[in-house]
Amino acid sequence: MESYTLIVTEKPDAAMRIASALDKKGKAKKLEDNGVPYYVAYRDKKIVVVPALGHLYTVTEESKGRNYYPVFNYRWVPRYVAERGAKHIQTWLKTISKLAENADTFISACDYDIEGSLIGYCILKYTCGEKENVSKRMKYSTLTKKELENSYEKMLPHLNFSLIEAGRTRHEVDWLYGVNLSRALTIAARNWSGKYATLSTGRVQGPTLKFLVAREKEIRSFVPTPYWEIKAEVEINGTTFEVEYEKGIIETKHEAKSIIEACKGKEGLIEKINVRQFKQMPPTPFDLGTLQSEAYGLFGYTPRRTLNIAQRLYLDALISYPRTSSQKLPPAINYEAILKNLSKAAQYRKLAEELLAKPELKPKEGKKEDPAHPAIYPTGNLPERVLSEPERRIWDLVVRRFMAVFEEPAIRQSMKAVILVNGHRFYLRGRRTLKEGWLHFYEPYVRSEEVILPDIKEGEKINVKRVILEDKFTKPPPRYNPGSLLKKMEEMGIGTKATRADIIQTLYDRKYVRDERIVVTDLGFEVLEVLEKYCPKVVSIKLTRELEERMDKIQMNSERRENVLIDAIDILKPTLEELKEKEEEIGEQLSKAIKRARLEDRIVGTCPICGTGKLMILYSRKTGKRFIGCTNYFKGVCNASFPLPQKGTVTPLRRNCRECGWPLVQVRIKGKRPWTLCFNPNCPSKERRKT
Amino acid sequence: MKCVICNREAVKKGYCELHFKAYNNIIEKYDVWKKSSEASWKEYLNSIIKNPLTGEWAREVAEYLIKTVENDVEKI
Numbered sequence: 001m002e003s004y005t006l007i008v009t010e011k012p013d014a015a016m017r018i019a020s021a022l023d024k025k026g027k028a029k030k031l032e033d034n035g036v037p038y039y040v041a042y043r044d045k046k047i048v049v050v051p052a053l054g055h056l057y058t059v060t061e062e063s064k065g066r067n068y069y070p071v072f073n074y075r076w077v078p079r080y081v082a083e084r085g086a087k088h089i090q091t092w093l094k095t096i097s098k099l100a101e102n103a104d105t106f107i108s109a110c111d112y113d114i115e116g117s118l119i120g121y122c123i124l125k126y127t128c129g130e131k132e133n134v135s136k137r138m139k140y141s142t143l144t145k146k147e148l149e150n151s152y153e154k155m156l157p158h159l160n161f162s163l164i165e166a167g168r169t170r171h172e173v174d175w176l177y178g179v180n181l182s183r184a185l186t187i188a189a190r191n192w193s194g195k196y197a198t199l200s201t202g203r204v205q206g207p208t209l210k211f212l213v214a215r216e217k218e219i220r221s222f223v224p225t226p227y228w229e230i231k232a233e234v235e236i237n238g239t240t241f242e243v244e245y246e247k248g249i250i251e252t253k254h255e256a257k258s259i260i261e262a263c264k265g266k267e268g269l270i271e272k273i274n275v276r277q278f279k280q281m282p283p284t285p286f287d288l289g290t291l292q293s294e295a296y297g298l299f300g301y302t303p304r305r306t307l308n309i310a311q312r313l314y315l316d317a318l319i320s321y322p323r324t325s326s327q328k329l330p331p332a333i334n335y336e337a338i339l340k341n342l343s344k345a346a347q348y349r350k351l352a353e354e355l356l357a358k359p360e361l362k363p364k365e366g367k368k369e370d371p372a373h374p375a376i377y378p379t380g381n382l383p384e385r386v387l388s389e390p391e392r393r394i395w396d397l398v399v400r401r402f403m404a405v406f407e408e409p410a411i412r413q414s415m416k417a418v419i420l421v422n423g424h425r426f427y428l429r430g431r432r433t434l435k436e437g438w439l440h441f442y443e444p445y446v447r448s449e450e451v452i453l454p455d456i457k458e459g460e461k462i463n464v465k466r467v468i469l470e471d472k473f474t475k476p477p478p479r480y481n482p483g484s485l486l487k488k489m490e491e492m493g494i495g496t497k498a499t500r501a502d503i504i505q506t507l508y509d510r511k512y513v514r515d516e517r518i519v520v521t522d523l524g525f526e527v528l529e530v531l532e533k534y535c536p537k538v539v540s541i542k543l544t545r546e547l548e549e550r551m552d553k554i555q556m557n558s559e560r561r562e563n564v565l566i567d568a569i570d571i572l573k574p575t576l577e578e579l580k581e582k583e584e585e586i587g588e589q590l591s592k593a594i595k596r597a598r599l600e601d602r603i604v605g606t607c608p609i610c611g612t613g614k615l616m617i618l619y620s621r622k623t624g625k626r627f628i629g630c631t632n633y634f635k636g637v638c639n640a641s642f643p644l645p646q647k648g649t650v651t652p653l654r655r656n657c658r659e660c661g662w663p664l665v666q667v668r669i670k671g672k673r674p675w676t677l678c679f680n681p682n683c684p685s686k687e688r689r690k691t
Numbered sequence: 692m693k694c695v696i697c698n699r700e701a702v703k704k705g706y707c708e709l710h711f712k713a714y715n716n717i718i719e720k721y722d723v724w725k726k727s728s729e730a731s732w733k734e735y736l737n738s739i740i741k742n743p744l745t746g747e748w749a750r751e752v753a754e755y756l757i758k759t760v761e762n763d764v765e766k767i
Contacts, residue, residue, distance in 0.1 A: 221713035222746035223720040223739055226727050252727045473744050 004046035006103035007138070008096070008123050010110040013315035014143060015039055015051035018109055021148035022047055036095035043152075048103065050096050052110070056089055057122035058082050059175040069183040070576040072569055074175060076122065093127050100128035108159055109138040109151075112372045113323055114555070115498055117160055118167030124159070135159055139372075141324075141333075142379045143317040163372075166555035170496075173547070173568045177203040180572055181538060184579040185527065185586070189594060192587025197594045199527060200510055203547070204495040204503050206531050206539040209512055209520075211488055213528045215480060216520040222476035228256035229470045232426050234268055234419065235463040236454045243419055243426040259424055260469050266422040268462045274416045279409040280448075282438035284327045284366030285375030286401055288497045289490045291322070291394075294401075296483030298445055299393055300516075303486045303501035309394045310376070317381050319398050323498045324373040327366025333374060335361040335406065341380030348399060351441055355406050363405040371555075377402045400442050407438035415453055421464055428453065479517040493545040511597055515654075522600065526593035530586050535575040543571070604628055604652040605663025608680075610638035615663060617650055626650065628665075628679055642679040645669075650677075659685045696751050706752070713748035717756070733757065 009015040019028030019039030028041040028049070038050040060082035062073040078093055079086040100106070106128060108120030125132040137156040140147045178200065185199040201209070230245035250256040286294070291310065292303040301309070310322035320333075329335070336356065343352035355361065366375075378399045387395060415430040430453035433439065439448055456462075480488065482504050489500050507513045512524030531539045547568065553559035579586065599616075607613040613632030620627065626646055632638035644650055648669030657664050657678040668674040678685065692701040699707035706714050717739070724735045736757045739745045745753070 217709065217712065218746075220746040220748040221709070221716050222744065223713075223716045223749045224742050224744040225720050225723040251723075253729075473742060475744055476746060 002046055003102055003104040004048050005105040005107060006100055006128070007047060007049040007107045007109045008120050008128075009049060009051045010054065010116050010119050011315060012037055012051040012053075014109070014111075015049045017143040017315070017317060018138075018148055019047070019049040021143075021145040022049075022152055026145075033095040033098065034091045036092050038095070038099060048099055049109075050099050052096075052119050052123055053089070053092060055079065055115070055119055055122075056093060057126060059171055061179070066183070067187065069180045069187065069580075070573065071179055071183075072176065072572075074172065076126070078126070096123060096127045097129075100131070103128075106131045106135040107138055107155060108135055109140075111321060111323070112137075112139045112141070112160075113321075113498070114163055114167040114170065114496070115323075117163040118171070121159060121164045121167075132159060141373045142320045143315065144379045144381060162555050162557050165561050166551055169554055169561040169564050170551050172565060173551070174203050176565075176568055176572060177201075177538065178205075180576055181206070181531075181535070181579075184576060184583075185530065185590060188579070188583045188587035189590040190587075192584060193591035193594070195591075195594075198510070199590060199594075200506065201527065201531060201538075202503070202506075203538070203544060204489075204499065205506060206528070207492075207494050207541045207544045208485070208489060208503055209507060209524060209528050210532075210539045210541065211492075212480060212485070212507070212513060212518055212520050213525060215477060216525075219476045219479065224473035224475070226253075227251055227472050227474065228253060229472055230256060230259055231468045231470065232263065232268075232421070232464055233466040233468070234426075234428070235465055236456060239454060240465065241428055241453075243428045246425040246427065256469055260467050263421045263424055263464065263467045266464060268419040268421045268426070268464045270417055270456055270458055270460045270462065271420040271425070272418040273456065273458055274418075276414050276416075277434065278412055278414065280412050280437075280439070281409045282364045282404050282407055283401060283442070284364060285329050285377065285405050286398060287325045287327050287366070287368055287370070287375055288322055289325070289486060289500075290327075291376055291398070292501065293483045293487050294445070295394060295397065296481065296486075298397070299390070301390065301394075302482045302504075304482075304505050305390070306394065307501050309390050310398075313391060313395055313398075316383065316385075317379055318383060318395055319379060320375075320377050321373045322376050324370045324376060325368050325497050326370035326373055326375045327368040328370075329363045329365060329375050329377055329402075329405065333377060335363070338378060338380035338402070341382070342378060342399060342403075345382055347396075348403070351400075351403055355403060358406070361406050365405075397445060400445065404438040404442040407441050408435070410437035410439045410448070411435040412448070417453065417456055419462065419464075421467075479519065481517055485518065492541055493548055494541065495548075511601075521597055523593045523597040526589055530589060534578050534582055534586065537571050538575060602652070604665060605654070605656070607632065607638060607640055608662050609640040613638050613640075615640070615642075617644070617652070617665075642681070644679065645677075648672075657683060657685070659683050696748075696755055710748050710752055713746065713752045714756075716749055717752055 007018060009018055016039060019041040020026055022043050023041035024043055028039040030037060030039055038048060041047045056079055057076050058079050059074050060077050061071045062075055078089055080089040106124055108124060110116035110120040121132055124135045137159050138151045139156055140151040182200040185201065189199060190196050228250040232243050233240050234243055292306045295301045295306040313319045314322055339352045339356050342348045376398055411434040413432050413434050417428040419426045419428060430451045432450050432452050433448055439446055485504055486500050489495050495503055511521055512527060513520050537543055550559050550564050554561050602617040604615040604617065607615050607630040610630060610632050613630040615628050615630055618627060618629045626644045628642040628644060630638040630640040645667050648667055651666050653664040653666050653676065655664055656662060660680050660683040662678055662680040665677050666674055667677050694701045694707035694710055695705040696710050697707060702708050703711050721735055724730045730738060736753045740750055740753045
């Protein structure tokens, strides 16, 4: 049988792109074995490209059973051995193994980062029969034909073992933390209550929850204090302008009132006009974190959603590899070629041509670097299919950001006129753009407020129409949202660009937090309290960051993985002993919190009938039917009750009906679109429907 | 001993750790309120109870304190 080169990729889409790019005629043949796709291409010789499905191997314990801890003995196994619902992986591995039998050359073409390197390594070692030391490596940042061909021609002679070591260590340390601590919590709660509930924590999850709890504590114990602001309305050339008092915050009502009295009915005099020009620098190219924050701010997409969309665009060869922490755009990516290709799209033609007319293209870069990939940039390819609206938005954002970084800074002018009113100063502020620069390229995504002031001169007298006193209160610190939390994790150096979004999602899935403006639930509080009380080291942000740094050092060959693993176990051992010793106490605390969380889940809102009780989803003892009832029923105060649909699931929406102000619930029935239900029988919306 | 407001373990002055933090905030911020708007202790507590910016635990403590306002005035 003809021998061939076997290329392993991370995902099926990447396999298809690589095979098509490497095939002489650009038409690789798609074949299937037991439903597993692979591609055959011809170049200098026959090439078979087979995809993985992300990680096909995982870490699991040596011995069976899930009901014990500590566990320090582990091994790498195919995912179907360790995970329920991963049976399809077995077929996948069989196909790869079969294809490896007749291959004489092996190449890993998985994404060039920790995860991709580990995926390729595991397949080459375990599935292809210890081929990891004879395998070569393709390195690329985009799935464009040109770059893939180049990466094949100039492939690296061997795998990047330091990346692999770093990946293995990260997975093993995370597994040790996750399995042991999660089991300790789950087993403690189950042993105390006799009921099972999944509780989890991990090396990064705990410290992340810690930020959220710290913020929640500040918000919940916040006491606002009063202060006052003074504004005035002045008339200049027939137009009214609002001016602000020189002191932004006035601490006492007495002082505020005396200023108002002094300025009332008095004329204003323009004492001074300050005009200042300043440069507004272009933004830096997107690394994953800034793309996720920007997409959250502009479109409200969660970090995980943005990553998924970016990943799809990458697999469509529209943008470069998104899991990067780089803010650099090396000239090797060929700025000019990208812009020329982008200019083929009507919406970018004019902008791209403007940039191409420049004598030199030099991007404004950020400080962050990534040894494996440049910042996220458009490849210049245009979509071969109709993009969904979210995909179109993210692609457009990446394209415009890319163009903006090559542009000149914007030149803005700020103007401050000082108006003297009976010895008190007020400021009239204006702001305008003198030269758009990069703002023109990034226009839909950047807000530049323009306040153009009238023609005024120093010494001019103006009419003060009104002086306004505003009562204000200090505000609690803002709640984190998925975007700002991701930024915080990045700032604190915990988690990786690839895992942060998933960690935030896990906090939601475990019901430790809820809502978009993140609120920590009682369960979240209790879990963190247990961790802080019995194992403060595992939620220490400092220790987590240090461990993170040491794992990064493995990647640079300046730390040994064995040392990191031994130290991780040294931290975990005494912690787990303490948890085991206090299991009953912890179990009681967590079980009560779980019970409260489950009750909280069923609370619909305040009872609109009695105004003091809470409406809850209850079940009739007699009939077993589901309904909404008031908690005050048990005190004999209120007997409000409302029927509910008996099929599907009903979840409180935590918002009120626009028509009647009663709380709303959502009903989900399999196969039907979920709908919002106002259970108020007299809601005007229902009345209208009847007529 | 249990917290006078919730079911948690009381750590100081009859409050659990969380409500004690809120209690401390209420005491500290009273000086600012007194200076800025000359509010009495009772007026202050009523104002923060009504204020939507007040945190949940601080409101609970304020509601509890208002019930025992006479004693607290003496203390302060």
